[in-house]
Every structure is written in C-alpha cells, then in structure tokens.
Amino acid sequence: MIYHVAKSGCDRNEGTKEAPFLTIQRAAELAAAGDRVIVHEGEYREWVRPKNGGLSEDCRIIYEAAEGEHVTIKGSERITGWENIEGTVWKVSVPNEMFGGFNPYETEIFGDWIVAPYEHPVHAGDVYLNGRSFYEAGDLDGVKNPEKWMVSPYETWGDRPEALRDPDQSLYRWYAETDKEQTTIYANFHGADPNRELTEINVRRACFFPERTGLDYITVRGFEMAQAATTWAPPTDEQPGLIGPNWAKGWIIEKNCIHDSKCSAVSLGKEISTGNGAFTKWRRKPGYQYQMEAVFRARAIGWSKERIGSHVVRSNRIYDCGQNGVVGHLGCVFSRIYGNEIYNIAVKHEFYGHEIAGIKLHASIDVQIHDNYIHDCTLGIWLDWQAQGVRVSRNILNRNNRDFFVEVSHGPYLVDNNIFTSSYGFDNAAQGGAYVHNLCCGFLNRYPVPDRSTPYHLPHSTEVLGTVPVYGGDDRWYQNIFVGGTEEGRFYGTSHYDGSPVCMEEYIERFLALGNGDVEQYAQVKQPAYIDGNVYLNGAKAFEREKTYCVSDAEPMVQVMEEGSEVILEIELPEGMFGMETEQVTTQKLGMTRLTEERYENPDGSSLVLDCDLTGAERGQCPTAGPLERLHAGKNRVVVWRR
Numbered sequence: 231m232i233y234h235v236a237k238s239g240c241d242r243n244e245g246t247k248e249a250p251f252l253t254i255q256r257a258a259e260l261a262a263a264g265d266r267v268i269v270h271e272g273e274y275r276e277w278v279r280p281k282n283g284g285l286s287e288d289c290r291i292i293y294e295a296a297e298g299e300h301v302t303i304k305g306s307e308r309i310t311g312w313e314n315i316e317g318t319v320w321k322v323s324v325p326n327e328m329f330g331g332f333n334p335y336e337t338e339i340f341g342d343w344i345v346a347p348y349e350h351p352v353h354a355g356d357v358y359l360n361g362r363s364f365y366e367a368g369d370l371d372g373v374k375n376p377e378k379w380m381v382s383p384y385e386t387w388g389d390r391p392e393a394l395r396d397p398d399q400s401l402y403r404w405y406a407e408t409d410k411e412q413t414t415i416y417a418n419f420h421g422a423d424p425n426r427e428l429t430e431i432n433v434r435r436a437c438f439f440p441e442r443t444g445l446d447y448i449t450v451r452g453f454e455m456a457q458a459a460t461t462w463a464p465p466t467d468e469q470p471g472l473i474g475p476n477w478a479k480g481w482i483i484e485k486n487c488i489h490d491s492k493c494s495a496v497s498l499g500k501e502i503s504t505g506n507g508a509f510t511k512w513r514r515k516p517g518y519q520y521q522m523e524a525v526f527r528a529r530a531i532g533w534s535k536e537r538i539g540s541h542v543v544r545s546n547r548i549y550d551c552g553q554n555g556v557v558g559h560l561g562c563v564f565s566r567i568y569g570n571e572i573y574n575i576a577v578k579h580e581f582y583g584h585e586i587a588g589i590k591l592h593a594s595i596d597v598q599i600h601d602n603y604i605h606d607c608t609l610g611i612w613l614d615w616q617a618q619g620v621r622v623s624r625n626i627l628n629r630n631n632r633d634f635f636v637e638v639s640h641g642p643y644l645v646d647n648n649i650f651t652s653s654y655g656f657d658n659a660a661q662g663g664a665y666v667h668n669l670c671c672g673f674l675n676r677y678p679v680p681d682r683s684t685p686y687h688l689p690h691s692t693e694v695l696g697t698v699p700v701y702g703g704d705d706r707w708y709q710n711i712f713v714g715g716t717e718e719g720r721f722y723g724t725s726h727y728d729g730s731p732v733c734m735e736e737y738i739e740r741f742l743a744l745g746n747g748d749v750e751q752y753a754q755v756k757q758p759a760y761i762d763g764n765v766y767l768n769g770a771k772a773f774e775r776e777k778t779y780c781v782s783d784a785e786p787m788v789q790v791m792e793e794g795s796e797v798i799l800e801i802e803l804p805e806g807m808f809g810m811e812t813e814q815v816t817t818q819k820l821g822m823t824r825l826t827e828e829r830y831e832n833p834d835g836s837s838l839v840l841d842c843d844l845t846g847a848e849r850g851q852c853p854t855a856g857p858l859e860r861l862h863a864g865k866n867r868v869v870v871w872r873r
Contacts, residue, residue: 231265233257237272254278254293254303266292269453271299275307277434284447287480293438295452305434305458305472306358312424315416319374320424323414324431334432334459335406335413339493339552342464342509342517344583345384352581354459354492357404357417358430363490363550364417365580367403373416376403382579390654392608392631395577432459432492436472443477443501444537452485460493464585465559465592465615466505466520471497472551475541477561482542491551498541498558498565498591504528518682521615525593525685525694528560533692539563547873549574553585555607559592559615563692564833566598571873576608587612587635594620596690596833603797603871605629610652612636615684617643617660618826619833624844624857626797626871627652628790633672636660638684638700641823642830646815647844647857649799649870651790653715661757662823664706664830666815666840669801669856671713671788673720676727678702680753686826690833695826703730703757704824707764707773708815711807711856713786714769723770730759732775734824757824763812765855767804780807780855790870797871805863812852815840844870 232247235257239250250270251257257267258278263285284290295301307328312320326333334355350368357364367373379400382392394400404417415431417424437455455472463469472488474497475481488495505524509517532538538561548555548570555572558565572588587609591597596619604610605628613620617639625648627633633650634657636643641662648668650656655672659679679700688695707724714722731737740755761773765780772779782804789800813819817837820830831838841849844857845868854861858868 231262233261233265233267234270235267235274236270258293261291263289263291263447266294268294268296269301270296271301273302273304275304275433277305277436278303278438280440280445280448283445283478284480286447290447290449290480290482292449292451294449300454301452302454302456303437304430304456305432305437306430306456307433308428308430310425310429312429316374318420319416319418321414321416323412325412326408326410329413329433332435332459333408333413334492335415336408337459337461339462339581340510341462341507342466342520343585344462344464344581353406354461355406355432356457356459356490356492357415358428358457358490359402359419359422359424360428361490362399362402363578364402364404365400365578367405370405370416373403373405373418376401376418379579382582384579384582392579394579395574395606430457432457435459435461436470438473439471439497440476440478445475446478447480448475448478449482449484450486451482454487456488456490458491460491462583462585463494463497463499463553463557464507464583465500466509466517466524467507468502469494469497469499469557469559469561471495471499471557474498475561477501477538479538480540482544483546484542484544485546487547489548489550493551493553494557495548495551495554496543496546496556498539498543498556498562500524500528500560503531504560521592522685522697524560529692529694533560535564535690535692538692539565541565543567543570545569546571548572551575552578552580553583554590555588555604557585557590558594562591562597563593563595564597566600568598568600568602570602572602572604573606577606588630590614592616594618595687595692596620598623598833600624601871602626603628608632610634613639613643615639616687617641618687618828619643619690621646623647625649626790632657636663638679638682640684640686640698640700640825641704642820642826642828644830644838646840649790649844649857651788653717658705659700661700661702661704662826664708664820665710666706666708667843667853667855667857668710669713669788670710671715673715673717673722674726675721676702678753689828690835698825699753701753701757703727703759706760706820708761708819709763709812709853709855711765711767711786712770713767713788714771721771723766724759724761724764724773724776725771727759727761728774730756732760733758737824760821763810763855765807778811780804780810782806795873796869799858799868799870800866801861802865803861803863807855808863810855812855814849814851814853
C-alpha cells in the first residue's frame with residue numbers, strides 16, 4: 231500500500247495520490263509492513279509517532295519525501311500576536327494546551343552527568359527568529375540588558391576556553407513565565423518585528439520518534455526536520471532524540487537535513503525502563519554503578535543482536551544541536567553511521583555536560599563509523615564504555631575543540647584512515663585500541679582509569695563476559711603521520727608510551743618479577759605498546775623503542791577547506807617519509823587484545839586487511855604512512871570528502 235500526504239489533503243480522505251491525507255501522523259497510524267508513505271511539498275508541524283513497524287529488511291515501512299519536493303517536519307509553531315513592551319523587547323502569551331502534556335518552558339535541561347547551567351536553569355523551550363535560535367535569560371532583566379558571550383562560560387569545557395562561533399547571537403535572549411493556563415514569553419528581537427518575521431517557539435518533544443518500543447525496520451528518507459524540544463540524553467536515562475527508533479532494530483535514517491534539536495538529533499539509545507536518571511534523583515550510589523545496572527537490565531529485556539540495533543544512519547546533514555548529532559547507549563549496537571556531515575554541535579554553550587559530541591556512543595559493539603565529515607563541534611567523536619569491535623574509518627574531523635575521545639573501553643577497537651586536524655587531537659582513557667594510517671595534527675592525552683571496572687563482551691555479542699579496570703596501553707600505532715604543535719606540556723606523537731614493553735612476553739616477565747600476587751600487581755606494570763612505521767613532523771616525538779620511523783622538522787602546512795561540494799586536504803610532506811620499510815596491516819599483525827582476548831576483525835568475524843586508503847585507492851605491500859596512499863614529497867592537494 232502507498233499512502234500520500236499533502237498540504238491540500240484531509241485526514242478523512244483515503245490517503246491516495248488523488249485524495250491524500252493532511253498529516254503524516256494519519257498515515258503513520260495506518261501504515262503496516264511493506265507500506266510506503268510519500269509526503270509532498272510543504273511544512274508539517276507535527277510529531278510523527280508510528281504505530282507499527284516492518285517485519286524484516288525486505289519488508290519495511292518507508293516514509294519519504296516525494297522526489298524533488300522539499301518537505302519539512304517541525305517540532306515548533308509559528309507565533310504571532312507579539313506585543314512590544316519596551317525598546318526591542320516583546321512578549322506573547324500562549325495557552326498551555328498548545329504543548330499537550332509537555333511544556334518545554336517549564337522542563338529543565340537536567341540529569342545525570344550534566345554540569346549546572348552557568349547562571350540559571352535552562353529549559354527545553356527555545357525561540358527562533360528566521361530560523362536562528364535565541365539564548366535563554368534567567369529573568370526579564372537579562373532579556374532587556376543582555377550580555378554578549380565571547381567564550382564559553384564553562385571552565386571545564388574541552389579542558390580549555392572555547393570561543394563562541396557567533397557571539398552576537400548570544401545577545402538574542404528570551405525568558406518565560408508559566409502558570410496553570412498560559413506561558414508568557416519575553417524576547418529581545420534587536421530591531422526585528424516578530425509579527426512580520428518568521429518567529430517560532432518549541433512545542434513538541436520530537437519530530438519522528440515512536441512512543442512504543444520494538445517498532446522495527448522503518449526507513450525515514452529525504453526530510454528536513456527541525457526545532458524539537460528534546461531533553462538531556464545521558465546513558466542512564468531514556469535517550470530521546472528529534473528522530474530515533476526508541477529501542478528497536480533495523481531503522482534506516484538517510485538523506486535528511488536534521489537541525490536545531492535542543493539536545494540530541496538522532497538517538498539510537500536506550501529506553502526508560504533500564505534507567506531513568508537515578509543518580510541525579512537519589513545519589514545513593516555513583517552514576518557509574520547505575521550505568522552498570524542499565525547494561526544488565528537491558529540484557530534481561532532482550533538486548534541482543536536479534537532484537538536491538540543494526541541501524542543505518544547515512545548521508546544526513548546534522549547541525550545546530552545542543553548536545554549530540556548522534557547519541558546512543560546500548561541501542562546503537564551493530565549499526566553503521568556513514569556519509570554524514572555533522573557540525574555546530576554543542577557550540578552555543580547554553581549548558582554543558584559530559585555527554586556532548588558530534589557522535590556520542592556507549593556500548594558501540596561492532597558499530598562502523600565511516601566516511602563522515604565532522605567539523606566545528608565541541609567534540610567530534612566520543613566512544614564511551616564498551617567500545618568493542620567498533621571501527622572508526624575514513625572520517626574527516628576538522629576545526630573541533632577536540633576531535634576524538636575513547637573512554638573506559640577495553641577493545642578491540644580500530645581507528646584507521648582518518649584525518650584529524652584539530653589542535654586537540656585525542657583523549658585516550660581506554661586500552662586495546664589500534665590506530666592505523668591516520669593523519670594526527672593535534673596533541674594526545676592518555677591516562678588510566680583504575681577505579682571503574684567496566685564491562686566487556688563475547689565477540690560480536692551483547693553478552694557480558696566480565697568487567698575490568700582500564701590500565702592504559704595495549705594499543706597499536708602503525709603507519710600514522712603525526713604533526714607537532716606548540717602547546718607546552720602536551721604530547722605530540724607516541725613518546726607518552728615510553729617505558730612500555732613491546733610484546734606480551736616482556737609484559738609477563740615484568741609482572742612475574744613482582745613476585746606472587748594477583749589483581750593489585752597488574753596496575754604496577756605498563757601494558758605493551760605496539761608502535762612502528764610512523765612519521766613524526768614538526769617536533770612530534772617517536773616512541774623510544776620504535777624501530778622503523780621517520781622524523782622531520784618540516785612544517786607540513788596542513789589545511790582542510792571546503793570548496794563547493796568538495797572537502798580538500800592540502801599538505802606538504804618531506805621526501806624522507808617515502809620509501810620506509812612498512813607492511814600491510816592485517817588482523818594477524820594487530821594480534822589479540824590482552825584483556826578481552828579478541829582479534830581485530832570485521833563484524834562477521836572475517837579477517838581485516840587494510841588494503842585501501844581514505845579515498846578507496848589500493849595500498850600495496852609496502853604502504854605509505856597516513857590516510858592517503860598516493861601522496862608525494864612536496865605539496866599535495868586531494869579531494870577527501872564530497873557532499
């Protein structure tokens with residue numbers, strides 16, 4: 231069955247092309263496995279809540295914009311009737327019935343691992359003038375006399391001050407007062423007339439998100455979706471998004487433009503029964519412990535490859551969201567996230583917490599993150615807890631405050647053929663990682679986490695095999711290019727592994743030399759480091775026991791730029807890095823992680839061979855260091871990504 235939806239339609243119609251429905255929701259109430267919902271040109275202000283799911287990969291429910299037509303789904307409403315009260319400040323009152331049972335203007339952005347907002351509570355509501363979001367003020371005086379923010383007010387943000395990308399926008403402030411009948415919103419429009427311009431406010435929690443769990447095999451394709459009053463999405467709570475499957479299997483979210491979610495855009499995360507902000511509510515035990523409980527509770531309700539995950543998020547443009555572009559704890563397993571452009575995530579700095587990134591995943595078991603362009607975010611990619619079997623490949627990370635963070639995971643995880651250009655490159659608070667053929671232009675932090683024993687799993691499975699602390703190390707660094715920098719006290723290159731053994735036999739010898747003992751002794755011996763074939767430029771330093779490497783003081787002049795639909799890398803390289811004795815990196819070369827005792831391999835269990843570069847060019851038996859095989863000494867200019 232094919233259902234049609236158009237702005238000329240009526241929900242009492244039959245949903246045919248000649249007699250379409252008026253709302254997408256009407257089609258969503260009827261659509262069953264094998265059906266298509268085609269939505270025609272126009273703006274649909276609604277929250278689409280599917281009632282049914284598909285049956286299999288080949289028997290899905292497909293929601294798509296009509297070919298060649300622009301369809302927008304918004305969580306907001308256009309508001310007129312603004313009254314000027316003083317200078318450039320206006321007010322409007324709206325009935326609370328507009329919000330249903332959820333009023334964004336009395337719902338705080340609050341929960342586990344959030345840092346309290348700077349001066350006052352921040353709410354899920356927002357005000358938009360011609361598509362641009364405002365900042366919330368703490369009172370009416372803050373609307374009348376706004377203060378411009380030049381940098382983030384949070385000292386802990388990214389471990390250093392972060393400049394706002396649009397300081398002038400911080401002068402556009404709103405404030406709301408609510409009672410039982412109505413919500414009154416005050417806003418400073420700085421000379422614009424809100425009754426003549428497009429003025430909108432957040433009304434709905436989502437744009438496309440089922441209320442029920444377990445609705446599998448749904449495709450959402452070709453829409454613009456924006457302005458949802460999403461709430462904070464930590465790994466210990468329900469993780470709502472502007473769009474998401476809400477604990478299901480086999481969704482495809484593709485070719486959409488998704489923006490202006492108050493918190494998260496695409497959620498592949500957990501549902502509410504496995505945890506609901508208990509740490510913030512009760513403080514009886516650490517948030518870490520509640521998160522551990524969520525893992526085991528999920529197993530009890532069917533968290534498995536057969537029932538959850540295996541989603542595809544591809545070829546979307548995701549931007550201007552307060553917390554995440556893509557978020558997911560538990561529900562993201564076995565998924566693919568690729569071909570997306572993700573930018574301007576968490577750069578307003580209205581609120582801060584430890585769950586912020588372009589892509590932020592917990593339990594990213596066998597997740598494949600590849601061919602994305604992630605730029606101008608507070609943090610690019612953050613893999614937290616149980617990064618096992620995940621591969622981060624062929625991505626471009628550019629102009630982020632930090633590019634990449636992996637935390638309290640035990641591997642195996644693989645990071646290969648990526649370009650990392652930001653000055654703050656990596657935080658590695660994990661073990662068992664393999665970094666191969668990357669361009670790394672920023673500094674690297676590495677540290678153990680001995681006080682949190684986190685889970686690891688059977689290969690390619692959600693079944694928990696054990697828990698273990700993070701000792702740090704057991705990492706592989708093969709055939710990367712490192713670029714030095716100027717920040718004092720920072721590590722550029724691999725010298726922070728100095729003092730590590732270089733094989734498992736040496737590690738065991740050091741352990742045995744401590745005498746009889748058990749758990750306490752493992753924290754006293756550095757885990758092995760497997761490092762070879764890297765290039766160190768402009769002051770970057772090599773691991774003291776690396777055998778084959780190239781060092782040059784040359785400044786490579788790295789630049790990533792956008793020209794139309796193309797993203798281009800320019801880099802200048804020295805002659806000496808070419809002709810090194812290297813070898814193709816394979817599952818066999820990468821070996822087995824010490825603690826999880828697993829191989830680096832494909833999700834189907836087959837062996838890896840890293841025989842192609844970032845662009846797909848074939849690598850030979852003696853491959854070039856870095857993400858691109860066909861480089862040469864001197865200046866290089868290469869198209870590395872296309873919109």
